[in-house]
Each structure stands twice: as C-alpha cells, then as structure tokens.
Amino acid sequence: MGYTFDTCCDLALSSNAFIPPTNFSGTRTCGQIYNANLPPAESSFISYPWCAKHCPGFGLSQGQNASQWADGFVQFILPSVIFSMTIPRQQKIGVSRLFDYFVRPTNPVRALQNVGQLVLSMFASVCLVLPFVALDTISWMAMIFVGAGPMLLSGMFEALVDYRVMSAITVLKIPGRNTKGQSIQRSPPRDASLTRDEIVELLTIIVCGNLMLDVGDPHRYIVEKLGTENGEEVKTRLLHMMSAQNSFGSTIGAPVLFYLGAFVYTILNLFSNPSSEDGAISIALGVEWMIIVHVAIVSGCLLASNNPSTTTAVVGLSPAIHPTTTLYSAPTIASQSSSGKHSTVKTSTESRYRRYLIWWGVVRPKGHVRHLPLFDQCFETRFQPVWLWRRGHNKMEWIRRSKAWRNHPWFQKEIHLSPLNWLLYLYIPTMILIVFPPGAGGFVAYDTPPIGFACRSLTLCIYAGCQIVLTTIAAVHAASESHKYWENKVFVAIPWFLTAIAMLFSLFTGIGGSMMQIMGVYRNCICYVNAQYWLSLDASPGIDVATDTQGARESSANWLTMGYTATAFMALVCYMGYRYQLELRYHFAAEVEALDYSTTAGPAARPLTPEISSNGSVAPLTGQGPASSSPGSTTRVPAEAPMRTGVLARQVSNDSARSRSSLRRSNSPNPTLPSIELPSRASSDGH
Secondary structure (H helix, E strand, O other): OOOOHHHHHHHHHHHOOOOOOOOOOOOOOOOOOOOOOOOOEOOOEEOHHHHHHHOOOOOOOOOOOHHHOHHHHHHHHHHHHHHHHHOOOOEEEOHHHHHOOOOOOOOOOHHHHHHHHHHHHHHHHHHHHHHHHHHHHHHHHHHHHHOHHHHHHHHHHHHHHHHHHHHHHOOOOOOOEOOOOOEOOOOOOOOOOOOHHHHHHHHHHHHHOOEOOOOOOHHHHHHHHHHOOOHHHHHHHHHHHHHOOOOHHHHHHHHHHHHHHHHHHHHHHHHHOOOOHHHHHHHHHHHHOHHHHHHHHHHHOOOOOOOHHHHHHHOOOOOOOOHHHOOOOOOEEEEEOOOOOEEEEEOOHHHHHHHHHHHOOOOOOOOOOOOOOOEEEOOOOOOOEOOHHHHHHHHHHHHHOOHHHHHOHHHHHHHOOOHHHHHHHHHHHHHHHHHHHHHHHHHHHHOOOOOOOOHHHHHHHHHHHHHHHHHHHHHHHHHOOOOHHHHOHHHHHHHHHHHHHHHHHHHHHHHHHHHHHHHOOOOOOHHHOOHHHHHHHHHOOOEEOOOOEHHHHHHHHHHHHHHHHHHHHHHHHHHHHHHHHHHHHHHHHHHHHOOOOOOOOOHHHOOOOOOEOOOOOEOOOOOOOHHHOOOOOOOOOOOOOOOHHHHHHHHHHHHHHHHHHHHHHOOOOOOOOOOOOOOOHHHHOOO
16 A cells, blocks of 8 residues: 555544644544635644554555646646757657668559558557657656756857857947937947958857857858858848747747746646645646756757758758768668569668667768767758757857957957856856756745655755756866866866766756656655654654645745746746847847948959850959959959869859850851840949
8 A cells, every 4th residue: 555645644543543742622634625614634643653564655646636647747847848849959869760671662563562551650650669759858858957057058158159249240239219319320330350251250150150060161161151152142141041040939938838827727726725735746846847948948049040951051052961861771772673673682781780880879970970879860961060068169169260269369358258257147147047946846845744855855956956066067167178177187087977976866856856756756654754854763753644734724825936936937037038039130130231242352242253255155253253354364262262163163164054055055047145244343242
C-alpha cells in the first residue's frame, strides 16, 4: 500500500495512533475538502516509525485523479516542449537512418507496391520513428535544463555585443518629433573613421555571426560575396538575411500567452480550493519550467537567424553535399540491365558498414562536423550554426576577424567588456533569469506544510545551486578565455570537474525531480518530514495526515502571491525581449538604407560590368563601369576580394554564351545583338 493522506489518517484513527497534542480540541476529521462554510480541520500527527510501518512506499499518482499529474504535465511541461523547438540546435537524432534497409520496389506492379510501401512506412513511423522523435525531444529538453545557465549567458553576451556594434555604427536617430513639434533630423555619424565596407561587414556579422567559422568559411565567403555586388543588391541581401530570423511576436510572444494562461488557470483553481496541495505542486512545477521559456526568449530576440538555410540561399550557394544524401543513401540502387528491365543492385557490405560507423560517430566524413553517436546535423547546408552556449564567443570571433577590429583601436574599446560590464550587464541579469524559476518554485514547496526544507524544496534549491556554479564557470571562462591560465591543464581540470558534477546534479534534480513530482514519488513518509530531522527521524515532530488544515489555508496566500509574481515576471522578460529585437531590427534596417553608394569608395561602389560588342565578344572589364571603358583597358580586381575573379568569369562566360546563342537563332541576313541597356555611372553605384 502506498502513502495517501486519507488512508493513513483512517488507519491511525481506527487504531488510535495519533500523537497526543497539547492543545487539541474537537473531533478529528480525515480527508476534509475545502468549504468556506466549514472550519479548518484539526492537525493530526502520526509518528514516523508508525507511518513507515503502516503506510510504506510511494503514493503514486492515480490516472483517474487528473489533479495529481495532468495539471502540471499538460499545462506546463507540454508547452515547454513547444518552446524547446524554437531554441536553436546543431544536431538531432538521425531518424532517417532507420529506413536505410527499406528497399524501394522496382517491380512493374506499381499500384500494389505503392500500397504496400505506404502500409510499411506507416508501421515503421509508429513503431520506429515516433519513439526516436520522442527520445530526441526529451534529450534536447534535458540538455536545455542542464545547460540553461551557460545558454542564457551566451545568448545575452551575443545580444550585448550586437547592441554595442550597432551603437558603434549607428547614424540615425529614432524618427519622430520633439517637444516643440519639430521633426528630428539626421544626426552626424558617431565616428567618421568607419568606411562603408567596414559597416557592411559589421552588419553582416550581426545577422550571420552564429555560423561556425571552421565549416564553409562563412565570414570570408559572405563578406566577399557582398563586395562583388552593387549597392541595391547589397542592401537587399542584408535585409533578407535580417528577415530570415522570424519575428519575436510570432515565435515567442504568442506561445508565452498560452503559458501565462496556464498560470491563470492554476491560480483560479487555487481560489476555489486554496488548501489543495496538488495546486501548490502545479504552481511550483510551472514556475520551475519557466527556465525553458527564458532560454527561448533570449535565443528568440537575437537578430542572427537560427536557420542557416536562408543565409545560404541569399548569398547564392547550393545545398551542401551532406552525409545524409551520400554516405547515408539507401543500400539499394535501381539500375537498368542490357535487356531493358529494371534490376536492383545492392551496395557492398563495406559501404553499409562505413555508413553506420559514421552514424554511430566512430568515423567522421571529411569536411563535415563531428556529430554525436546516432545524431545528424539539423541543417544540410554549407554553413552550420554553433550551439547556443557558444554563440557569444563565436560572435566575438567574427568581430575579431573584421576590418573594423583590426584597423580601429577605438572600435575595440567600444566592444570590449570590462569586468564591471560582465558583472552588471551579463552575470547579474543571467543569475536573475536562472535562479528565479527554481528559487520561486522552491519557495512554494518550502511554504507547503510541513513548512521547511524537504524533498521538493531541496530538489529545486540544489538545481538552482548547480546552475549558479555552471553560470559562474561559463562567465569566468568567457571573460578570460584568452588568459594563459586556461593553457594550464591542471588549472583547467578543476572547472571541468566542477562542471561535470554540476551538470549531473542538474539533470537529476531538474528533469528527474519534475518527473518524481508528477509520478508521486515524493508522496512518502520521509518526504513529509523536514530535512533537519532526517538523521534522527524518531525525534521528528511527526507527520500531519489531515487535509484542509489552518496551516494549508494560510500557505495558499503565499502560493497565490508567487503565482502572480511568476506571471508578471515572465510577461516582463518577454516584453523586454520583444522590445530589444524590435529596436535592433529598426536600427539595422535604418543603417542598411543609410549606406551611401553614391561614391566610388570601396569595392561595392565599383560593380564590374562587362561590355559586349556587336560580334559577341566581351570587352575588358574596368573598375569604373562601362562609362569609363576604353581600348586597351585592363581588368581591375581589388586585392581584398580574391573570390571575385571566379564569380565574374562565370558571369561573363554565361553572358557571352547567351549572346552568341541569340545571334545563331536570328533569321535576319544581318543578325544584330539585341539591344542591352548598360548602366550609367550613377546606376552602377546603386542609385
């Protein structure tokens, strides 16, 4: 028999096992339900030895009693799954590998084969795919719970860096009118030493700085790609890359409203039954799982797109030759024999073996990111994003490679963060976001009778302490990563050991503690004894098995207060994230529109436009456009754009081929090339 209040109270009442109180008056009542017209039930204590003997085990949640498990699970944990899907990640479980040995039929009986394949795929999806998808989702949520502190710190680091970069290059004031009704005009540049090309590079870093630098070399390729285009094309591509990140309101704001609605529903339930322990547990669980919402808010307010596919397409790159399309192809291929009939040729055992070695993480395909066993990359693109806990550091690596960082010491001072900046702008705000959810949940559990530290409150406090350790180590490492101390293996071993211990306890107390609350594992005799008596259980004051007591009614006021506070705090954090992205989007778009391509400074102001003669030949290129072309002129390619030559060569070759083709298709005796309007100097500058 598991522990339940009503059963233990009835057993104690029938055997007269209650501890004699010093101020007891009235009759004992077991299982009383709140009614405003009834007085609170008298507390009824039993000793721990009697409880352990007659009410052993756990009071596991009953399926028919939805308030014990469904309220917290459906209202808070399931919405957190949706939020976890908006948090950027690099790898996922490779579910497609499960179908490697399903042979695509090549038989002439197509209709029967298609039906059989459909039934087989449905069976495989239910039996194989769904469990792996569930495992992938649970593992990702566990990773978020374990690494919430470093994720929040890195995300806020990137947000602060983006803000400082935008502050360094901003030249526009917010449009509007002053107190006298006069329109606010354009203000002079903050620092005239930044060139247009440097501003374009910095704007590119803001929207692309989450891409891995050692996979596809995105910094070099994207910047040089923009350097070969005219002004309007550069502006268009920058704005498209900014728009690749979904708006904060659609991805985060709307789901937050549903999460807040769950808080409101739980608070209303507590109004109708203020002494309900299940309502208090639901409030504590919802406040604790706010931590995933906080991570989603921070990652959603950043301007760099979480999906590199859009950036890859905007700069004109084809999808990467990814392992999932080559090394992981189906083990059978359809070929055609000399008789014209289709036959199936199986790949070699060695190829299959290598594919699965790659899937298990033993072998790394050349040119691709090493992945965890059973995991694949989330995006089959040439560019790959970094994990969220590395985004701040990765953004700084992009900035250190920029021309503005190398050429301007004032820019380095503008971006550099002092120890006081780290403390005030990053460490303390991250601590508030990481400590409030488990701390507030722990307060609700602490104030639930018996008031004091017990299983639930200690679980949440341990999780908060582990996140403080992880966040502190991450902050120290990020602030002093270039210090020589990190090259000492003995010195590095200490934070790595602390990190491993903190992550292990975070996993157990975060995910494990929540599951134990929902399953009812915490409903046992020892968890209703305060922790100060665990070493001497016989000396404890006993276990109160009565319900709807005066203490429970008084505690409900604190539960409701914490519910209000959590609702307001989440709404405030969500609004701040929304406001940050809105302001950054506005200033980014304003800076893009303010780019001046009327001069010839920089490669982007000199689009190389080929001239085509009447016989289809291509005139030599110059750096001044067609207006300045002259016989004997030579091609000028800026030294800072080494990839431009190949791109222009392909463009010129294609233009020449199309011109010759149009001449051959002409039926006139004297074919002439269709008229082509060559841009003037002004149009070549993007105006």
